[in-house]
Amino acid sequence: MILLKYLKEEDYETISKVLFTGLDFAGKSSIILTLKREFAQIGDATPTQGSQKRMFDFLGRQISEWDLGGQRKYRISYLKRPNDYFANTNVAIYVIDIQDETRFDESIDYLHKVIKKFEELEISPFVHIFFHKYDPTIVQYHDNQYENIVENLKEQIKEKISYKNIDFHKTSIFDISSIIKSMSSIFLSLVPKTVLIDTTLQEFVEKTNSKGIIIVDDNSLMISSYFIDDEVKELAKDSIPYFLSLNDSFEKVDVESLGDSQNSDKTTVIQKNDNYFIFSKIDLNKDAPPYYLLLVKDTPEYDKKNIQSISTLFGEILY
Structure with missing residues (x-):
């Protein structure tokens, strides 16, 4: 088959870098633990110290997954040394805790700074923004409150940040399929045609x-x-x-x-x-x-x- 030959001749050994970033307590690590089905660790999870990395295979392609701790002292370090953390990023997943309204401005400001660093590095990774902790139970009992929060956040991001490669997702560890669907579509974008x-x-x-x-x-x-x-x-x-x-x-x-x-x-x-x-x-x-x-x-x-x-x-x- 011609297409099968094409798939096999693609450079599968190229490493694709996927970057998880955002503020502390946004839920970045819990998303990763959910995909690994290490649910028992989620309840005991503490803010990530510095950067955590792992390599794994996805459809024959090596994925380098970076989980950047979101505490302020680490964020300052990332921004001062963008080559050490942001260089060669293929996909960035930026996680926002939609239940913590007090930090929305801080989160959008940091997102803006991260994208500026991408531009300084002359890279343009696709940025997927996860409106996380969009928990089914909370959403159900608050009418349209959280849907309105998400829409307002989208508008604020679009007003402050001029970047064409942005997509939005609503995720929750209490709706595991929301994480699986979003992450699957992201990773499939990194491999040849299926x-x-x-x-x-x-x-x-x-x-x-x-x-x-x-x-x-x-x-x-x-x-x-x-x-x-x-x-x-x-x-x-x-x-x-x-x-x-x-x-x-x-x-x-x-x-x-x-x-x-x-x-x-x-x-x-x-x-x-x-x-x-x-x-x-x-x-x-x-x-x-x-x-x-x-x-x-x-x-x-x-x-x-x-x-x-x-x-x-x-x-x-x-x-």
């Missing part, structure tokens, strides 16, 4: 008489999906966090009680209303990180050979 993967999933859904399919990686990031309608699409995407957490629990049991998780069944089937969710871990090769497949069908029956087939095709595209 047309072949999308086409492969569509063909798979049609062949297996399914309603839809999602593939996610071990960082909770959605790689690709295909659904026959929007209702099933939203239901499946909202369900992904729970299947991943369930899988984490099962894997712990496998390791502790069985000693060898490779011999256990990697597929889980759960019914909700008229839909059957078939969740399976897929191993592409020994060096690849794990991926997960969520299939939605009318019936609980599935063919293991079909899942193996899509795993093989997916592995050929990526590796």
